[in-house]
Amino acid sequence: MKIYAIKPQFSLRNLNTCSSVSNTSVSYVTNQLNNDESFSLPSFHSLGQSLTFKGAEPGSNVKNVLKKIEETKNAIKALEGSSGITKSPEVIEAYQKIADLEYWESTKDKTYEYARDEAEKARVANKRWYGSYGVNAYNKKMNELYYSLNNKYTLNRFDEEQYRTIITLYERQVSVDDKSRAAQIQTLKEKLVELEANIDFASLYDEVNKTVNHTGGMEERIAGYADVKDEITRTFVNPLKASMKDPSVHVPPAVMLYGALGCGKTTFLEAIGEQLKDCVKVVDLSNKLDPDVKSFISQLNNHFVAAQKYYRDTGKRTIFLINEAEQYFCMKKEDIGDSGMFLNESDLQKLEEYGSTTSTTANVNNFKSTFDYVSKIPTDPDSKGCASTVFITTNYPHLIHRDLLIRDGKYGKMLNIAVKPAADDNLRAVIKHYLKLYSDLLETIKMLSTKSNYADLIKSLPYISNKGKDVLISKVKNGTIVNMHIDPTGSEFRNFDQFIKGNNPSLVRGAYSNARIQNIADKAFAEYLENPTIPFETHFCNVKNRRGVDINSKSYRYFNDIYNMVENPEMFRKDFSTIKESVQEMVQAYLDGELREDELKKLKLVKKDITEKYENLKAKTEKTSVEKKALEQYEEFLDSINELDI
Numbered sequence: 084m085k086i087y088a089i090k091p092q093f094s095l096r097n098l099n100t101c102s103s104v105s106n107t108s109v110s111y112v113t114n115q116l117n118n119d120e121s122f123s124l125p126s127f128h129s130l131g132q133s134l135t136f137k138g139a140e141p142g143s144n145v146k147n148v149l150k151k152i153e154e155t156k157n158a159i160k161a162l163e164g165s166s167g168i169t170k171s172p173e174v175i176e177a178y179q180k181i182a183d184l185e186y187w188e189s190t191k192d193k194t195y196e197y198a199r200d201e202a203e204k205a206r207v208a209n210k211r212w213y214g215s216y217g218v219n220a221y222n223k224k225m226n227e228l229y230y231s232l233n234n235k236y237t238l239n240r241f242d243e244e245q246y247r248t249i250i251t252l253y254e255r256q257v258s259v260d261d262k263s264r265a266a267q268i269q270t271l272k273e274k275l276v277e278l279e280a281n282i283d284f285a286s287l288y289d290e291v292n293k294t295v296n297h298t299g300g301m302e303e304r305i306a307g308y309a310d311v312k313d314e315i316t317r318t319f320v321n322p323l324k325a326s327m328k329d330p331s332v333h334v335p336p337a338v339m340l341y342g343a344l345g346c347g348k349t350t351f352l353e354a355i356g357e358q359l360k361d362c363v364k365v366v367d368l369s370n371k372l373d374p375d376v377k378s379f380i381s382q383l384n385n386h387f388v389a390a391q392k393y394y395r396d397t398g399k400r401t402i403f404l405i406n407e408a409e410q411y412f413c414m415k416k417e418d419i420g421d422s423g424m425f426l427n428e429s430d431l432q433k434l435e436e437y438g439s440t441t442s443t444t445a446n447v448n449n450f451k452s453t454f455d456y457v458s459k460i461p462t463d464p465d466s467k468g469c470a471s472t473v474f475i476t477t478n479y480p481h482l483i484h485r486d487l488l489i490r491d492g493k494y495g496k497m498l499n500i501a502v503k504p505a506a507d508d509n510l511r512a513v514i515k516h517y518l519k520l521y522s523d524l525l526e527t528i529k530m531l532s533t534k535s536n537y538a539d540l541i542k543s544l545p546y547i548s549n550k551g552k553d554v555l556i557s558k559v560k561n562g563t564i565v566n567m568h569i570d571p572t573g574s575e576f577r578n579f580d581q582f583i584k585g586n587n588p589s590l591v592r593g594a595y596s597n598a599r600i601q602n603i604a605d606k607a608f609a610e611y612l613e614n615p616t617i618p619f620e621t622h623f624c625n626v627k628n629r630r631g632v633d634i635n636s637k638s639y640r641y642f643n644d645i646y647n648m649v650e651n652p653e654m655f656r657k658d659f660s661t662i663k664e665s666v667q668e669m670v671q672a673y674l675d676g677e678l679r680e681d682e683l684k685k686l687k688l689v690k691k692d693i694t695e696k697y698e699n700l701k702a703k704t705e706k707t708s709v710e711k712k713a714l715e716q717y718e719e720f721l722d723s724i725n726e727l728d729i
Contacts, residue, residue, distance in 0.1 A: 144285040152278045159271045162264050170253070177249040180238065187236035191229075198228035284530060300358025305350060307512030311502055315355065318498055319472070323400060326460075327362060334400070335498050336458040337473045337487075339408070341480035341649065342502035343634050343642050345598030348476040351502060352404050355474065363399055364390070369406035374437070379411060380449045387453070387469040391461050394470035401471040408475035412447050413437035414484045427641060427696075433482055447484040454496060480649045488649065499649050503642075504594035504634055506587045511573070513597055514583075517604035519571035521619070524608075529567075532559040551612030558615070569611075569619045576620045586627070590688070593632040593639045603627050640692060670723055683729065690724045693717050 170178070202224035206217040238246070301312045319335055326332040340348045356365035372382050390401035405411070413433065450473075459468030477483060480499065487497055505513045531540040538556050541547075547555070558564040573579040588594030595603075607623040614622075634642070669686045672678040678686070697717035 144289045145282065148278055148282055148285045152275065155271050155275045155278060159268055159275070162268050162271070174249060174253045177246040177253075180246045181243070181250060183236045184238050184243065187232065191233065194232065195229050198225050201228055284527075299354070301351065301354045304354040304357065305347065306516035307505060307509035308347070308351075308502070309508070311351065311500060314500055315351070318500075320355070320359065323359065323472070324362065326400070327398075330460040330462075333495060334458050335472055335495050336454045337475065337497035339480065339483070339488075339497055339499045340474065340476045340502055341499065341645075342478070343504060343594075343596060343638070344478050345596030345633065346502045346504055347597045348478075348502050349406055350597075352406065352474055352476055356402060356404060359402065364393055364397075364401045365404065366390075366401060367404045369404060372405070372411065374411055374446070379446050383449070383453075387457060387471060390471040391466075391469045395461060399470075401469070403471060403473045405473065405475045408477045409433060409479045409482050410437050412450065412475075412483050412487055413479075414482055415444060430479065430482060433479055437482075444484075447486055451484075451486050458495060481645045501646055501649070503646070504588045504596055504639070505600070506594075507583065510587060510595075510600075511579075511583050513600050514604075515571065515573050517601060518569060518573055518619075521604065521608045521611075522569040522571040525567060525569055528555060529564055532564050547612060548609050551609055554612055554615065567615050573620075575618060576624075582624075588634075588639060589636070590640055590643075591636055593636045594634040595627075596633050599630070599633040603630060606630075640688070644692065666720060667723060670727060673727055673729070686724070686727075687729055689720070690729065693720045693724075697721060 202221045205220040205224040209217045209220045301315070305312065315338075319338055322332050322334050326334050340351055342348055356367070359365065366386065368386065372379055386403060390403075393399065393401055415434070453473075456467040457469045457471050457473070459466070460470055461468040480488070488499060489496075528541060531537055532555075534540055537559050541552050541555050541559070555564065558567065573582075576582050586595065603623060603626045607619060607626045610622045610626065611617070611619045666686070666689065669678060669682055672682065673686065697714065700714055700717070
């Protein structure tokens with residue numbers, strides 16, 4: 084029951100005797116129960132409000148339910164021990180005035196007799212009955228012991244009526260509130276039973292959230308990729324943590340995560356930030372920096388100054404995150420030099436979009452100079468150190484200005500870490516990740532099916548089509564829901580090891596990005612719900628075969644070229660001699676019969692790739708100066724290689 088304020092129209096003063104439950108926690112809980120739908124507790128119709136898949140922190144559902152259990156218990160205790168509505172100052176005054184009045188009425192006669200006796204004693208003590216001293220002493224004592232009290236406690240008729248009216252209104256509401264409080268206690272006890280019954284559900288939802296929302300650090304959030312995790316941990320995470328105790332420990336000034344689209348670079352970036360959020364400040368600058376040189380330099384420097392101050396105030400470092408870094412640090416066309424032979428049409432478009440102005444060059448010059456100081460500790464007021472590391476991601480690492488890739492500052496260089504399409508153990512881990520996700524989600528559905536309102540609950544679930552939900556509801560009705568099953572280990576694939584081997588990245592068939600694998604798993608789960616007579620694994624294989632790879636063989640070979648370029652910085656030199664010499668050495672080794680099998684394979688791939696690029700570029704009617712130079716380089720390569728019988 085909502086308790087309203089008492090506002091008598093006839094109040095002595097501006098009365099506002101607003102009532103409230105005596106305990107703050109009680110007030111909070113009861114208000115929430117009455118007014119706040121987000122507080123509504125299952126009754127599971129509100130599952131989507133009180134328990135959630137999307138956007139939840141690790142373990143947050145259990146934490147929220149436990150918190151509400153504690154709040155509800157405290158509210159019950161407070162209500163059971165409460166005397167009702169809290170007295171406002173006006174009500175307290177009214178009770179006091181009437182209490183004083185009634186006490187005075189009952190005692191004033193005796194008080195008068197006592198006062199008169201004491202006054203007579205005071206007069207005698209002054210020894211003159213008719214003299215002024217005796218009279219004054221008598222009157223003074225009477226005023227002290229009787230008349231002053233009479234004036235203090237006696238009320239005129241109007242005031243007395245007003246005070247008694249306030250008390251009557253208050254006591255009437257208290258009487259009503261006793262019933263209300265009993266009803267509130269009963270409601271809370273019922274909610275408590277529901278809350279305690281839903282701990283298991285909350286726990287299961289949290290388990291599902293670990294995979295659905297990819298929460299947590301690298302281990303919790305990313306399946307597989309032990310090599311990348313280890314490299315990031317070894318080269319960055321461990322040094323950063325060590326620097327918290329020993330500021331002299333070197334921490335890299337910048338890290339670049341690169342790889343094909345959809346392979347998890349952004350996820351890694353977010354996971355690193357999440358993993359280190361308790362010991363560093365994470366600032367996401369993605370899409371928040373203006374590529375214009377003046378704005379970019381100013382904005383970046385402002386962030387570095389803030390990081391410096393933050394370290395001096397807290398002793399904690401800062402991590403800056405920048406996605407799609409090519410828009411800030413792209414090469415200009417004239418800067419690509421002989422590496423232009425590796426560029427495709429998409430690359431040239433990016434150069435046109437991001438590398439056609441002087442701003443990116445200025446950005447590069449400014450950013451690479453930070454390698455000398457940005458990661459250093461600000462040891463004195465004049466220090467330029469910012470105790471910071473900048474993480475960048477890109478799908479075009481070969482377009483990032485070579486000065487950033489090979490620049491070795493006074494305090495280190497940028498680490499370049501590749502995130503490749505999942506293969507072997509990584510591919511197995513990624514697929515099993517989604518098997519477990521949908522296995523957990525299916526088990527959640529089975530638990531929901533035990534509720535009387537299971538139809539409403541199933542309809543509220545995410546990731547499931549309407550047709551799939553109808554199938555689930557039907558299976559709950561006929562009791563066959565228990566027969567649905569998804570094995571999280573992959574053992575129900577006909578031959579899981581062979582399946583993994585057959586879907587590894589390949590120069591012939593291309594590769595599956597992690598995003599494509601997720602897309603396949605999502606669709607397979609939807610189709611399994613719509614047709615559960617066919618095992619989930621069969622649906623997965625069928626969807627995979629229909630949709631195919633999203634990184635085709637050409638793109639995959641191209642990515643390998645890019646990977647080799649980034650891992651071998653000498654290929655970025657403007658003079659073509661290094662690349663030329665490398666091929667010439669392989670040609671001579673072949674002619675001498677000393678070329679290893681792996682080198683021969685590499686030479687064949689180089690020949691195939693250059694031939695393909697040459698023919699495509701030659702077919703263009705109009706060519707840029709870069710492309711014309713690339714044609715000459717292709718011809719030089721082909722002239723030397725075509726002489727070989729390979």
